[in-house]
Structures are given as C-alpha cells and as structure tokens.
Amino acid sequence: MLLDVPDAALGIDYGTSSTVAVIRSPDGRIRPLLFDSSPLLPSAVFINDAGRILVGRDAERSARLAPERFEPHPKRRIDDLDVLLGERAYSVTDLVAAVLARVRDEVARTLGGTPPSVTMTCPATWGAARRQVLLDAAAAAGLPPPTLVPEPVAAATYFAAVLGHAVHIGQCVVVYDLGAGTCDVSVVQRTPDGFRDLSCQGLDDVGGIDLDALVLSHARTVLKPELWQRLSAPQTVADRRHTTMLWTDARHLREALSRESSGSMFIPAADEEVLLTRQQFEQAAEPVLRRTVDLALSTLRQARVQPGAVAGWFLVGGPTRTPLIATMLHRATGVAPTVLEEPQLVVAEGALHLAGAAAAPPSAPPSPPSAPFAAPVSAPPGVPVSSPPGMPVSPPPGMPVSPGVAAGPFGPAPMYAPPPYATPPSESSWPPTSPVSGPPTGGTTPPVVSVAMAAPASEATGAAVSTPARAVGTGLAELYGVVAAGFASMVLLLIYGNWGAPSSWLVAGLLIGAAAAWRAWRLVGPGPRVADWTAIVLAGIGAVVMLAYAAMEVA
Structure with a gap:
C-alpha cells in the first residue's frame, strides 16, 4: 500500500488525445510527470492477448498488431456504457481508470507515495453523469478522491498566477480550448474569490482529429480510388493496420506544418509520398477554423462582455499551435492571443495552482493604480511563454497595433493595451459573426462555478485592483x-x-x-x-x- 506524501499535490488533465499530470513536491517545486521521457501520456488503450489493458505509447505500438483491440480516444466514448475491443466489451470507467493507474504509478515512482491532494479537470459543459465517470475511474485507479475543476477556470488561473498577466476583479479571460476532439470557448471572470464561468459554448465536431482528416483528404487526391476505399472503410486486419498508421502519420504531418512551411508523409500501402504545404493546409482548414472563431465571438456576446473588460485571449490545447488559429483570432478581435510552446500543460498546472490556493486567505485589496493594468511580472523559470519557431502572428494589413503588441512571436507580457474604463466601447465594436453552415452545436451556459485561487503576483506585490468592469452587468x-x-x-x-x-x-x-x-x-x-x-x-x-x-x- 502506498503512503501519502505530505505537502504534495497532483493535478491531472485527462484529455481526448493525451493525458497530462503535474506534481508539486513537498519542497514546493512544480514539474510535469514524464511518461517515456515525455510529459504527454497518450490516452489510448489496447487489450493484449492476456486481457490486460495497455495504455499510452505501449497501446499505440501494439495497435499495429491488432487494431481491433485498440481505442485511441476513450474520452470520446464517455457517453457509451461499454466499448467493444476485440471480442470483449469494457466499460469506459475501466479504460479511463487504466490511464489514471499509469499516472498513479508514475507519481509513486517519483515521490515515493501518493499525494493527499488530487485535482482533476473536466470540460465546463460536462454534466453530473460524465463527471461521475472521472470520479469512479479515479477511485478504481487507487487515487484519493479528486476535486473536479472546470478546464477554463484552470486555464485562467494559469494565465494569471503563472504567466503573471494582470486580471483584476471584474475583468475576464477568454479561454479558447481546441483539443483533439472538441473546441470549447469560455469567458471566465475574475472574482474576489478566484474565477467563475460566465459563458461557455462548444463544438463537438471540430478538433485536432478533424484537422488530421483534412490532411487525409489531401492524401486521397494522390491515391487510387480502390485503395482509398480500403483505407477509409477497412475490412481486413491488414487494412485496419494501414489505416491506423495513416492517421498517426497525418497527425505528425499536421504538427510539422505548425513549424515548417511544407512537409510530407509516406503511405506504405500505396508506396507513395504525399507532399503538403502549409498554404494548402490553411486553405483547407480555414472554413473549419472559421466556425471556432465565430463560436468565440458568440460566446463573448452571450457573456455580455465588452472588449474593454477582456484582460486577454488564451489559447490552450495542442492543436492551437497551428499558426492560422492565432492569426484568425487576431484579425477578428484586434487582439493578439497568448499561446505557449506547450499549451497541453496549461490546464493541468492551473488545476494544481487551484489546489494549492484553495486554503489561502484572501488578500486585502490594494489601492487603485494609475493605469488600467498593473505591470506584469515575468513567468517563473522554466515556464515557456513564447510561441514556437514559425508562429509569428503579425497584425493584418491596415490594423492599428496598440502599445505592447509585437509584430513577431508572442512574448510573456500582455499583448495589448485596452481602452480605459472611463470610455468603455460599445458591444457593436466586436465584428459581426460571419455566417456558417449552421449554428454552433453543443452551446450551453453552465452554472456559475467559483474556485478560490491566490491573487496574481501583480496584486500580491501591492499593485492595485482597478475599478470593476462595468461591461459585465446583470x-x-x-x-x-x-x-x-x-x-x-x-x-x-x-x-x-x-x-x-x-x-x-x-x-x-x-x-x-x-x-x-x-x-x-x-x-x-x-x-x-x-x-x-x-x-x-x-x-x-x-x-x-x-x-x-x-x-x-x-x-
């Protein structure tokens, strides 16, 4: 039996494609857990010949042997009672628990025991039934009962507490979360006790997997029709094996195009190499990503928040490293969003900070500053704050650049200077939502969730809380x-x-x-x-x- 490690904490972000875990050691150091030398543990599962559930990269490697026993995205099956893998059905709870058990084992190896405090994140739109699956899976994995935190609240906490952006009481952070399977946009407001969701909407049919499908659509143009039919609807074990490899290579090519201007993938079944440029990929992805931009603007209107009350736009989720996403949001809002080199780690570490700040007493409000925003503090050592190479986001032609906006890669400081509160802009200053094929699906307004957190560094050092944003009213x-x-x-x-x-x-x-x-x-x-x-x-x-x-x- 593993012993508790006092003063340690664990934050877990169970994602569609990858699971991330961040630990706080008894000495106060915060670092991500490494799984096979990587902070990203694939959420994939595989059933081996002995009926044992393999997870992570072991599951991905084994999938090429028997793809019918492989499930790459258990989180997408959260509403299913059972998942058929091979000749046996497994509950989603068991599949999730297997991944969390791998996290538990790695924590025990690193710390020598189990932290008494565990915080897990979940989408803000999830109801009680879906949340219960995570709780049951954590119990089955042998973890302490976790505290569930909405993902956008954890991301906003990271934005303020780790990156040092000043988010004063009444101001909001727009969290654009593009994961492997879904896109969720949330408007999170700073309160005296932490953050709360004002509005959240999502798209269940837009994610990194759908961007990978665009790469496959391009590959289809160079394949023979009969071969594509075999790969798109595999019937044999060999075809399923090739299809699994094809999807994996498509994801790698899409990720490479975030750094390079062109790339290629080799298709063994056709013995051909497929070339794809970033320009070609962006032309195909623009209509899909346009829906997410429209969703972001719609969510902002639903929250009744004016631009002057927005402290920043924060991009989280692995696919947000696609340069076109930040460019389109910049063009639509006039604000350069913040994106990191490892956006997958944001939510897990933000949840960990929430766990550490829950018991902290609230700080006394300081005196008002002379400017709407306090000066930001630099991020702690080891926290990446700049965009990866090849991700410059320059202002569109003719767009004025506010002080603090660089024409090159993002920096750790606030990206724009909002207008003063004395003259709040009207709601009509936001560009109208462009028409799409249909209204966003999955939109919902969740109940207000308030989670305690420590005051941002700018407030803790005596910088002031400005006048509450009047843009947020009842x-x-x-x-x-x-x-x-x-x-x-x-x-x-x-x-x-x-x-x-x-x-x-x-x-x-x-x-x-x-x-x-x-x-x-x-x-x-x-x-x-x-x-x-x-x-x-x-x-x-x-x-x-x-x-x-x-x-x-x-x-």
Whole structure:
C-alpha cells in the first residue's frame, strides 16, 4: 500500500488525445510527470492477448498488431456504457481508470507515495453523469478522491498566477480550448474569490482529429480510388493496420506544418509520398477554423462582455499551435492571443495552482493604480511563454497595433493595451459573426462555478485592483431599468395631465423614477451591487402600487 506524501499535490488533465499530470513536491517545486521521457501520456488503450489493458505509447505500438483491440480516444466514448475491443466489451470507467493507474504509478515512482491532494479537470459543459465517470475511474485507479475543476477556470488561473498577466476583479479571460476532439470557448471572470464561468459554448465536431482528416483528404487526391476505399472503410486486419498508421502519420504531418512551411508523409500501402504545404493546409482548414472563431465571438456576446473588460485571449490545447488559429483570432478581435510552446500543460498546472490556493486567505485589496493594468511580472523559470519557431502572428494589413503588441512571436507580457474604463466601447465594436453552415452545436451556459485561487503576483506585490468592469452587468437589472423608465414616464404624464391624481400614484411614480435614474447612472458609472437590487425592489414596489390602484379603479 502506498503512503501519502505530505505537502504534495497532483493535478491531472485527462484529455481526448493525451493525458497530462503535474506534481508539486513537498519542497514546493512544480514539474510535469514524464511518461517515456515525455510529459504527454497518450490516452489510448489496447487489450493484449492476456486481457490486460495497455495504455499510452505501449497501446499505440501494439495497435499495429491488432487494431481491433485498440481505442485511441476513450474520452470520446464517455457517453457509451461499454466499448467493444476485440471480442470483449469494457466499460469506459475501466479504460479511463487504466490511464489514471499509469499516472498513479508514475507519481509513486517519483515521490515515493501518493499525494493527499488530487485535482482533476473536466470540460465546463460536462454534466453530473460524465463527471461521475472521472470520479469512479479515479477511485478504481487507487487515487484519493479528486476535486473536479472546470478546464477554463484552470486555464485562467494559469494565465494569471503563472504567466503573471494582470486580471483584476471584474475583468475576464477568454479561454479558447481546441483539443483533439472538441473546441470549447469560455469567458471566465475574475472574482474576489478566484474565477467563475460566465459563458461557455462548444463544438463537438471540430478538433485536432478533424484537422488530421483534412490532411487525409489531401492524401486521397494522390491515391487510387480502390485503395482509398480500403483505407477509409477497412475490412481486413491488414487494412485496419494501414489505416491506423495513416492517421498517426497525418497527425505528425499536421504538427510539422505548425513549424515548417511544407512537409510530407509516406503511405506504405500505396508506396507513395504525399507532399503538403502549409498554404494548402490553411486553405483547407480555414472554413473549419472559421466556425471556432465565430463560436468565440458568440460566446463573448452571450457573456455580455465588452472588449474593454477582456484582460486577454488564451489559447490552450495542442492543436492551437497551428499558426492560422492565432492569426484568425487576431484579425477578428484586434487582439493578439497568448499561446505557449506547450499549451497541453496549461490546464493541468492551473488545476494544481487551484489546489494549492484553495486554503489561502484572501488578500486585502490594494489601492487603485494609475493605469488600467498593473505591470506584469515575468513567468517563473522554466515556464515557456513564447510561441514556437514559425508562429509569428503579425497584425493584418491596415490594423492599428496598440502599445505592447509585437509584430513577431508572442512574448510573456500582455499583448495589448485596452481602452480605459472611463470610455468603455460599445458591444457593436466586436465584428459581426460571419455566417456558417449552421449554428454552433453543443452551446450551453453552465452554472456559475467559483474556485478560490491566490491573487496574481501583480496584486500580491501591492499593485492595485482597478475599478470593476462595468461591461459585465446583470441582464435582469437592465430589464428592470427599462421597464421602470416606461412606468415612470406614464405616471408622470398622468400626473401632469390630471393634478387630482391620488398620492399613491405620485409615490409610485417617484419610486419608479428613482429606480430608473439609478439604473441609467449604472450604465455609465460605478456603483455598489446592493444599490442595484435596492433600485429593483423600489421599481417593483412602485409597479405593484400602480397596478393595485388600477385594479381598484376598474372594480
């Protein structure tokens, strides 16, 4: 039995394509676990001849021997009760548990035991049933009961706590998460206690796998039709083996095009080499990625957040290293997003910081700064903050560049200087969503999730919390303001036209007028939230008085 290691913690991001685990040692050092000398453990599983579940690269190597016993993406089967591998069905919980057991073994080898604190991430849109699969799998793997954290909250925590970007209370981070199987965009707001989701939407049919399919579509143009039919719908073991190899090589070629201007893949079944340039790949990928950009803008509108309240755009997930993604988002928003060399590690380490900050007492709010943003601090040693070679994102022709935006690769500092809060831009300043073939699927507004975290370094060192962003309001309060203004206008007109109006109508008009005046002020100026709700109550009382008197008059 493994012993607990005091003061140690483990953060796990179980992904569609890869699983990442980050540990905090008792001495406070944070580092990713290595699996076969890599921080990325493939989430793939394989059933060997003895019925044992192999995971990771062992599973990928064995898949070429018996591809019918191989499942490359168990997370995509999360809604299935069982998965048929070979001649036997396995529950998704068992498949996930096998991967987590490999993580447990590596943690035990590295630390000599199991950390008492385990934090796992999951998509913000997942419901209770899907989350329970992760909890059951962790228990079956012998891990302590984990704390589940939404992936965008963990990413925003990394953005503030590790990269040192200043995200003040009321400001938001837009997390663009493109994984192997899905694309999720979340607007995460900074609160006094940490971060919470304001809005989240997703596409279940856009991910790195779908970009790999574009590479295969190009390969199809050089293959004979009968050979492509065999590879696209394999019937024999040999064909399934070639299909598995083809998908793996397509992923490698797509990743190579993130660094190089061209690449090639060899297809043994056809004994041919397929050449593909980055320009050809981007032409095919642009319509697919356009849907994700439209999703990002739609999610921002759904959260009712204006550009001035956005502290930054953060790209996470391995496929976001594709240069076209950052370029398209830059063109659509005028803001250069932040992308790292290893975006797959972001969520796991952010979850680890949440685990360490949950018990930390909240810091006292410092005095306001002279500028909307505090000066960022540099990232800790060993944290990659620049984009990989070949990923420059230059502003589009004719687009003005704000101070702090470089025309070359990204840097660790904030990428733009937003307009001051005194003149917040209107919502119409965001470019309209371009038409797509259909509305984004899988969109949902999750319940508010608030997770405690330590204050960003800029706040902990005495930098100030700026005025809360007024772009984030309550739609209910604004609706009451409009209704109150209408009632007030009607009452004042009645009183002006008939001086014999009863005093109750006059009182009601004054209450509603005061509420409307307060709401009008809150649209352009700061104010406490308690006063907002007081105005709502006053407007409601005024409306009730007027309706009651009108009912008595009719009776």
